[in-house]
């Protein structure tokens with residue numbers, strides 16, 4: 001029995017060594033694969049927020065493409081503020097929005113006149129629903145009871161990223177005609 005047992009044990013132990021190194025190699029290649037995929041996903045976050053080149057310049061698509069895009073988490077470790085030129089290029093895609101340099105921080109802004117104070121709050125609620133679903137939030141101002149002003153920038157990095165333009169594009173697609181004061185027609 002023991003003789004029979006010995007060779008089979010030996011043979012198992014002999015095969016155990018290749019099996020062990022096989023598992024070790026499999027584990028190493030799995031780790032390499034996991035690292036590679038995480039790098040790839042980081043690259044897609046990088047390119048989708050700061051553009052392919054250092055200047056952040058990218059061939060951006062039309063407005064409807066911006067509003068169809070999804071904001072990315074603002075805490076992506078290598079998120080950089082967009083250059084002023086890249087921001088100017090994107091500004092063409094968000095009708096009605098303008099850009100201001102607030103002590104070195106580029107920000108988007110747009111204003112509306114609403115019918116009443118409460119319509120202003122309704123406006124904010126509709127914007128808030130978008131912001132919450134995007135995980136990206138604007139600064140909301142309601143002054144002089146019926147003057148709405150919205151500012152957007154990426155606070156986590158103190159500048160503009162594509163997220164801000166996506167949010168602006170989505171706000172532009174809101175149905176808010178019922179809240180706005182009718183434009184005075186010049187007599």
Ligand SMILES: C[C@H](O)[C@H](O)[C@H]1CNC2=NC(N)=NC(=O)C2=N1
Pocket residue numbers: 073074075135136137138152153154155156157
């Ligand atoms: C984790 C992530 O940075 C924060 O939860 C989000 C929330 N909404 C945000 N909104 C804006 N405008 N800028 C931000 O940096 C930001 N950060």
